Amino acid sequence: MSRxxxxxxxxxxRVFLTGHTGFKGTWARLWLSRLGAEVTGYALSPATVPSLHQLAGSTSLAAETIADIRDGTTLAKxxxxxxxDIILHMAAQPLVRRSYLExxxxxxxxVMGTVRLLEAARSLEALKAILVITTDKVYSxxxxxRHFVETDRLGGHDPYSGSKAAAEIATATYRDSFFRSKGVHVGTARGGNVLGGGDFSEDRLVPDIVRAAIAGKILDIRSPLATRPWQHVLDCLNGYFLFCEALHSGAVPVESLNFGPSPDEAQIPVGVVASSVQTAMGLGQTWQDTSAADKPREMHALGLDPAEASRCLSWRARLSQADAIDWAARWYDQWRRGEDALSLVTGQIDAFTKGA
Structure with missing residues (x-):
């Protein structure tokens, strides 16, 4: 089991967390606060209503700035x-289909948001580590x-993937040009597809299921046979936090790591995930295949090999993909029945850290 x-x-x-108003950012700042960190958030206002940031409240933050990551003056201040001591950069435009439109x-x-952050960070005196979060989609x-390893070629068939691959290159350039000589350790983390309660983003599978259930509609699924490296948000964040610890101490020999389920686990298609979530929420299995419809290109198969994270950090997913699906579904089911969102998050953090 993972550390x-x-x-x-x-x-x-002192942790500077960008993207703290997003789904994954909210889970990150709540867990970091429970670990005793002083978290300063920097992000735009939440993009959805509801949002987990709004539902959970902001009491876990030492300070926050609501602003654009590209606003260099506000960011530097x-x-x-x-x-x-640590920068955890999660702010992004994270949606593939929106990247085709914008x-x-x-x-x-x-890219330039990441560059602005790295540039502003150059003058910081206490800084020891920067972790830039990219994606499993940075690989060509x-x-x-096959499951990609960290040394595979970067690329991108869509603007989102290409922009994240470019952010990897920009980060490596700043690391080698400016931070290495200052003793600031800089890494990039490539996480698989994250599942978890409180994600209300557009064009994401589990939020789409929840919205369809609330509206009483049949769910449209674009690529039900596509496979992804599914993992729970807490497994992914656990990897990020362990990577930050290692970067801070200078104890990690690599600068990029994959975080995802073991390749030994059978890959679960999108349609199976949808049916499993609907079943766990007590819903009828009602979705329809819209894969024949005209749509932007998305990859059919995607897998990561996290062996390097296991070797360097003693990290591995604590939850199976089936358990990750179940935990996410139970969160949404309890929330829509009136349970408090913050209590649901903290309850799952406690269960996860106790090995439940």
């Missing part, structure tokens, strides 16, 4: 005020079905 974050390490650490904005946010996917 867990060291509370003694995180207690009192927020960083200076925080004087962080390619320039996607590249601007994902040949649809072979």
């Amino acid at each position: 867990l974050p060291d509370q003694r390490f995180w207690s009192g650490k 927020a960083l200076d005020d925080c004087n962080p 390619p320039v904005d996607t590249f601007d946010v994902n 996917n040949d649809e072979s079905g």
Whole structure:
């Protein structure tokens, strides 16, 4: 079973978290706060109503700035005020289909937003580690079905994937040009497809299921046979936090790591995930295949090999893909029945860290 974050390490650490109003960012700042970190958030206002950020409240934050990651002046001031030990950069335009509609904005946010952050971070005195979050989609996917390793060629068939691959290159450039000589350790994390309660984003499978259930509609699924490296948000964040610890101490020999389910697990198609979530929520299995409809290209097969994270960090997914699906479905089912969102998040954090 995977190691867990060291509370003694995180207690009192100043963490600058970008994208803290997003789904994954909200889970991150709530868990970091429980570990004793002083979290400063920087992000746009939540993109959806409802949002987990709004449902959970902001009491876990030491400070927050609601602004664009590309606003270099505001960003630099927020960083200076925080004087962080660690930067965890999660702010992004994260949606593949939106990237086809807004390619320039996607590249601007994902590449130049990252560059603005790295540039502003150069003058920070206390900084020891920067972790830039990219995606499993940074690899040049040949649809072979094999699981990508960190040394595979980067690329992107869509603007989102290409922008994240470009952000990897920009991060490596800043690391080699400016941060290495200062003793600041910089890494990139490539996480698989994340499942978890409180994601209300557009064009994502589980939120689409929840919206369809609430509206009493049949769910449309674009690619029911496509496979993805499904993992629970807590498994993914656990990897990020362990990577931050290792970067801070200079104890990790690599600069990019994959985080996803073991390749030994059978890959679960999108349609099976949808049916499993609907069943776990007590819903009828009602979805329809719209894969024949005209739509932008999306990869059919995608897998990651997280062996390097296991070797370097003693990290591996604590939840199977089936358990990740079940945990996410139970969160949404309890929330729509009136349970408090913050209590549901903290309850699952407690269960996860106790090995339940």
